[in-house]
Amino acid sequence: MALALAVMAVLWAGVPRAEAATSISTVAEELRRNPVYVDPAMSAQLPPTEAAELSRQIKDADKPLFIAVLPADQPTRNLFTDLRTATGVTGAYAVRLGDRFDARADASVLPRTAVRNLVTSVQGEDARTQLADFTDRALVTMRGSAPAGWDGVERGGTVSTTALITAGAVLVASGAGAYALVRRGRSRREAEQQAALEKLRVVVDEDITAYGEELDRLDFHPAEAGADDAMRADYERALDSYDQAKQYMAEARRPEDVRLVTETLEDGRFSLARLAARREGRPLPERRPPCFFDPRHGPSVADEEWTPPGGAPRRVPVCAADRIRLADGLDPQIREVATDGGRRPYWDAGPAYGPWAGGYFGGGLLPGLLAGTLLGSMMATPSYAAAYGAGYGDFGGYEGGDVSGADFSPADFGDFGMGGGFGGGDFGGGDFGGF
Template sequence: MNPPRKYVRYGVRLPLLLAALVLTALPVTAGHAATPTPTPGKPSATKPTPGKPSATRTRPTYRYTPPDTAGDKRRAMGKAGLYLDKVAAALGSPGLWVDSSVKKLTARETAELDAAAKASAAPMRIAVIPASAINVAPSSFSSSTRLAWEGEEIADQLYDRVGVEGVYAVLVDARSESAGRGFHAVQRADKGPTYHVGSAVDQAVDCCAPDYEEMLERFIQRGQEINKPFYIDAAPWAGGAAGLGGLWWGVTTLGARRARRKEEQQHLEITKPLLNEEIIALSQHVSGLPTTSDPQQSKLSKDVLDTVEKARHRLDEASGDSDTEAVATLLGSARYGLLCLDAVRAGKPMPEPTAPCFFDPRHGPSTGSANWTPEGGRERAVDVCDACAARLAADEQPDIRMVTVRDRARPYWTLGEELASYIDGYWSRGDGSRWWFPDEDARRAGNEMRARWASRRAGARFGRAASDLGTSIGSWSSSSNSDDSDGGGWSSGSSRRRSFSSRTRSSGGGSSRRSSRRSGGSRGF
């Protein structure tokens, strides 16, 4: 049997009515939850039940209101600023102020630390505050902590409000470093002594954290010590250090001279016989020149003879490479004088000075250049005299200056350091400059010898030591900076926090301009 139609209609409408009642009874959350806004509803189309009064129901709607993040942060910063205003008012004079909510310091400990801060040589103002007083994290994130300021800026904010130069320290109390616990201090002053504020923070955290009493006691003790310039502490030792430095300089210089003199004596054993032989041969050649009545020829002959005699005397007194180099230069000048004498006799203009013949400097100044390939080497252009040029043109070996060393005859340029002064002297222009010597190995040997002698000097050794020290410090600094950048922000308890500084005045009273930062430090623990 089918039910009456009116009961069927009530059976269809009943679930809808129950859903409306449930939505109406839901609680509205506080804060920024959706807020129901009633709107005029339509009357129910359901027919009233016989014997019951009819009722008109409305269906609620919901509208989302976004959170006011900027406003919340502004209000939180204002609250933190007002709190620091209260702290600054309590620290008008140097001393210690502890928030009543901080329970880690007893009244007796607070009084003793306050007396120590007031009696310190540095004007110290120290505040112990809870992290919650300057926490600006949104209230919806109750488990997180974000302080209104970080690092030294917390102490700077207190200085801004007090407005008096001195040492300012803020110990932020919390359950852990991640919750905001840290110790921050700074010294602001345009004149007067600089105190060890940064190292005082480090010592306080390293030795005593998280014991607040011992931390503050160590900070007060270290923070009032004056950071004197290095030269003041080092002055009593300067005389002794200078004496030791002078002694080291003298011993090093003497050792370098002895080592060089020993090597030069070995060179003299080879170069002195060669030059003596050349002086004798050149003297005999000049003595055999025919006499002449021409004044120019007579003057040239006399100049050549005087130059040879000067070379003889210099060689007799030779004691090192500088002497043999000077003798070789004089002999080269004498041979150029003979070339000029020949030109005057032939009625030709005197030639320009040129480099000696590469194969044998005794051949005199070169008259041209030619390509030559040594045994086992590569082709190169060398300065040659007329005789050597003719031999090379005829595919014959040139007349090379051979030197016998240790029972072995070798070309002079292959002896390297032992004949470096001989080569330098002959290839000298006489004005401090030199002609280009074609053999690369001989040039390298001479340069290495001179560089070795220079490196033994006291000044060179001191420069290398200073350079090595600077490199080590630079490497250490670079590694420290990279470690800090890897850590970022708040690091472990033994590392420093990042320090923030602002040149603008805070919202509180006090100083409108910050004095110079003398020292400071910031550590979490």
């Protein structure tokens, strides 16, 4: 028996074993020290000298670009999301996986369209050319600065003499001035966000009050004759939405927090519309966005053509009352808000109303609805994406290179509902997971 076990042990020792996948924690740890990580098994694709040159180029550009070259059998499920979470730095992440390539980025660093176009432009190239071309093109487009952990650190974890001399010269020349400048920049940004939040607070409080008045006018009691469980459920959801909206607004600390408030109010009004239909014996309404002219009007009933002053025609969701007004050639009842120049329609009141509108209408609807308006024009510019994020209301709490840890939205990071995978398993190859 002992002899048989010994023979089996020898035979087992001679059987090739599959290499374990590279730990995401290992890759993330290396990327926090250096912008380029090459798995030892993949050094033939990107030799150390070329990896070092690519790393130097990224550092010199002072951009938060991370590149990883991993084996083909590396699991792809949630790879980008897990890598972004483990690294914890706002930036753009590019991965060469065997002979496949793809990338994701925080919206404050690179918009989704830019990521898609950059990835498409290098498909089919060999590893060295592909990574070099992607880096060249991405660095020109990216926003943000490199993380501080990269300064003067080589892959082996030692600090180069040149880096020390350079760092010393910079410190002597600038002293505390650079630090003070960064602090002033962050303080200015925080002050701007607080000012925007206070503007939004007035408008959202009006929305919450209007919704509360709707509930007060509602002639319904859960125990009344004819009430059934479905009606009571709609009523309970409507009440919960009111309480949740007040709580979310009380907890709001940044302008993007307002989006959750208006999403909740929109949910509540839809519950009220369902309750009304059940009580009146009508078919349940389909889920539609609120009235474009004033979300307090409730869910829309149709899309109608409308032309803003000086703008192009577009179809917008309208409530029943505004649909009649438009058919009669009258102006709709438009939600106006206070500005320095007097009361204006919310779409002409500045970028702070992006989160408010985004909660009601969702990011996918806004570009078409707001085309040609002041808010729509601002949202289409790179400066809006840099300051407020690319999600039509997502201000983004961190800029490129900031350490955010796990505080990021996978949707904002560009995983497009795929959970961080590569298009549901189709990594690269022209199908980038719903780009």
